[in-house]
Amino acid sequence: MSRLLVSVRAVYAALCPTTVRRRRGVTGCVYPGLLSSAGKKDLVASELPVLNEEELEEQFVRGHGPGGQATNKTSNCVVLKHVPTGIVVKCHQTRSVDLNRKRAREILREKLDVALKGELSEISVKKKESVQKKQDKRRKVNQSLEKKRLFKEALAAEPKPTNTDS
Amino acid sequence: MWRRRVLSEVFTFMGSCRNKKSQFIGASSSVRACSCPALPVHRITALQAVNSWSQHFQEKGVSEPDLSSRYITAHVLGAKTIEGIKAETLSRLLSPEKTQQIWKLCAKRLTGMPLQYVIEEWDFRDLTLKMRPPVFIPRPETEELVEFVLSDLKEKTGSLSILEVGCGSGAISLSLLKSLPWLRALVFDQSEDAITLTKTMLQLYHLDILKEEEAILSLCNGVQALVSNPPYLYTEDMASLQPEVLRYEDPAALDGGTDGLVVIRQVLNLASKVLQNHGRVYLEVDPRHPPLIQQWAESHREEMHYVETKLDFNNRPRFCILQKAETNKDRKQDLD
Numbered sequence: 001m002s003r004l005l006v007s008v009r010a011v012y013a014a015l016c017p018t019t020v021r022r023r024r025g026v027t028g029c030v031y032p033g034l035l036s037s038a039g040k041k042d043l044v045a046s047e048l049p050v051l052n053e054e055e056l057e058e059q060f061v062r063g064h065g066p067g068g069q070a071t072n073k074t075s076n077c078v079v080l081k082h083v084p085t086g087i088v089v090k091c092h093q094t095r096s097v098d099l100n101r102k103r104a105r106e107i108l109r110e111k112l113d114v115a116l117k118g119e120l121s122e123i124s125v126k127k128k129e130s131v132q133k134k135q136d137k138r139r140k141v142n143q144s145l146e147k148k149r150l151f152k153e154a155l156a157a158e159p160k161p162t163n164t165d166s
Numbered sequence: 167m168w169r170r171r172v173l174s175e176v177f178t179f180m181g182s183c184r185n186k187k188s189q190f191i192g193a194s195s196s197v198r199a200c201s202c203p204a205l206p207v208h209r210i211t212a213l214q215a216v217n218s219w220s221q222h223f224q225e226k227g228v229s230e231p232d233l234s235s236r237y238i239t240a241h242v243l244g245a246k247t248i249e250g251i252k253a254e255t256l257s258r259l260l261s262p263e264k265t266q267q268i269w270k271l272c273a274k275r276l277t278g279m280p281l282q283y284v285i286e287e288w289d290f291r292d293l294t295l296k297m298r299p300p301v302f303i304p305r306p307e308t309e310e311l312v313e314f315v316l317s318d319l320k321e322k323t324g325s326l327s328i329l330e331v332g333c334g335s336g337a338i339s340l341s342l343l344k345s346l347p348w349l350r351a352l353v354f355d356q357s358e359d360a361i362t363l364t365k366t367m368l369q370l371y372h373l374d375i376l377k378e379e380e381a382i383l384s385l386c387n388g389v390q391a392l393v394s395n396p397p398y399l400y401t402e403d404m405a406s407l408q409p410e411v412l413r414y415e416d417p418a419a420l421d422g423g424t425d426g427l428v429v430i431r432q433v434l435n436l437a438s439k440v441l442q443n444h445g446r447v448y449l450e451v452d453p454r455h456p457p458l459i460q461q462w463a464e465s466h467r468e469e470m471h472y473v474e475t476k477l478d479f480n481n482r483p484r485f486c487i488l489q490k491a492e493t494n495k496d497r498k499q500d501l502d
Contacts, residue, residue, distance in 0.1 A: 060479050065408070067480050068307050068450065069399055069420055072411050074233050074281050076306055095237075095246050095289035097306035097479065098313070 047122050048109040056108075057081045060097065080104040087111050202273045205266065209259040212239055216248070216256075219272045226276060229410070234275050241285045242267045246294075280410045290337040293344060297335060301360045302419035304337035307478040308395050308450055311485055312341045314476060315393050315448050319346060322390060326350065329386055329440060331375050331394040331433050334419060336364030338393055352386055357416055375432050388442035395450040396429040398422040426452050430459065431466075434488070438467050441490040446473070453482040460486075469493055 059079040065071045077092040078100040089111065091104035114121040203222055210218075216235045223231030236248040242264055245251045260268070274284045282288040282297040289295070290304045291312060297303060319326060319342070327350035330339045339351040355361055356374035364370060373381050399420045404412070407420070422428055430449060437447040447470070451459065456475040463470045470488045478484035 058479070066403075066453070067478065067482060068305060068452065068484060069302075069395070069397070070403065070407055070411070072280050072282075072303055072305070072408060072415070074230055074237060093247060093249055096291055096309065098291045098309035099289070 047113075049112045049116060051082075051105055051109060051112075055083050057083060058101070076100055078104045080108055082108055082112060085112065085115055087115060202269070202276060205269055209262070210265065211258060212243060212251070212256045212260055215239055215260060215265065215268050219268070222272075223275065228275060228278065229408070230281070234281055235272065237281055238271045238275060238285060239268055241287075242271065246289065278410045278413065280414055283414060290335075291341050291344075293337070293340055295335045295337060295340070296363060298359070298363055299414045300416035300419075301357065301363050302334040302415055304335055305395075307480075307484055308337065309341075310476070310478060311393065311395060311448055311450050312338055314485060314487065315342060315391055316345055318446060319349070319391060326391075327352065327389045328391040328393060329389045329436075330354065331392065331436070332356075332360075332396045332419070332429070333364050333370070334360050334395070336360075338395065340364070342393075352389070354382060356418060359416070360419075375429065375436060379432070379436065382436065383439060386440040388445070389440055390442055390445050392433070392437045392441060392445070392447040394430075394433050394448070396422065396433055398426045398430060398450070398452045398455065400424065400426040400452065422452070425458070426455065427458065427462070430455070431462065434459075434463060434467050434470055437488070438469050438490060443490060443492040446487055446489045449486045449488075450484060451486055453484065456483045456486050459488075463488060 057080070059081075061075045061077055074095070076095060076097040077090060078097065080089045080091070080101075081087070087108065089104045089108045091100045091107065093103055094100055110123060114123055118124070203218065216239045219235035219238070220232045223234050228234060240246060240248045240251060243251055243255065248256070271284050275281060279299075280303060282303045283299050286297055287294055288297050288303060291309050295304070315328075315338075319328075326346065326348065328339070328342065330351060330353045333339060333353040333355045334357075336353070339353050343349055343351055352371070353364065354371050354373045354375060355364075356372075356376070358372050361370050361372045371382075371385065375382060397418065397420050399407075399422055401421055401424055404417065404421055411420070422430065430451065433449065434447065437445075441447065449459075460472040463472055469491045471491050473487040473489050475483050476485040476487070
């Protein structure tokens, strides 16, 4: 799972007013690019649940003041909540609010996938595949080592050619 | 002609002065050297540096103390954010060179210099842009302005050209070009510093829309879109700006006159002349502006139809979109 930074500490968040924003009037996910791009760990994005922006609440910490040109702040943490399930994602991975919003949605999709599908979720499937791959690899290596060992033993057991044989 | 306000009364800490080009020079770190913590005698870890400076910034009243120390440390370690650095690296002892670099940058931040100017770069959408005072630092709200323009332009076929008024660091046009590399962008700014800074694949012109409209018109023919984040603050609000904004960023990039609309009106005048039929103008504005702009357009620029107001991520009216109605004289695109 990607590194989610819970960087908006309680103290910091308490000092700065947050605004809740619900995006309206868009059917399906606002960022169609997510559907065609693989998320982290090469998950098949098209297999992940599609987000409905109507069900999301976003919060941004922008501090006091009028915003826009009048304010220069570097805080760009995005907190995204999926209202029906209560799943919350915090993203502070990049220095761009726009990228953090997109990344938060990707992460939310992965979390939703786990929540909805459990063992059948993409992340679980990938984990299992990865474990299986490691097991297969180990087995092959052991087989190969075994073969070598047997070969060496066979060599050692063979009678050595001597001068008196000719 | 912009009024060039003398802001010397604001400079209580440092001996900054304005030269003829109205460049604001941030104070050198030597002015504040005495209040900086000395370089540590023994080697410390990155984490220790972050915590130490975080505390120091807080004591000295520097805004966003935690974020400042984190971003600076991450930058010195070659990452964009502290989250991009492995825990083992953060717990490892810093080399003397890296420690010195961190101390040097943090000393600058201690003078109140905006973080983006301290590390000389910042991100806008998926770009990393160079930052240098007094060129205006892109704000996160403006990232959404780019989305609106992009979603409209993506639906258009044929050759595309846009005009940007007031490019600053080039954030808007460079973003558009990254997504639409075949886009032709004509970019203007009244500040020579801005033009020098924004120097890549754009046709850049050092022109002031308020004074040199004819020159601009001679360069543009029908464009599909005009985008601008023009200076839109009310003059009376300038004095109460965050100190670091006032001290370091070009006031000409911020001050929109008595009603904040001086440049906006001129952008709309230009829009009606350079846009193709159905071409759109996208503006970032002050939250009080949308109804005023709509009224003004209806009475002075009836060919510019008000399409909609969009909110920013703080739910404030922030963006205005207007569309040029079909007229008989369509400015044909100059197909070079």
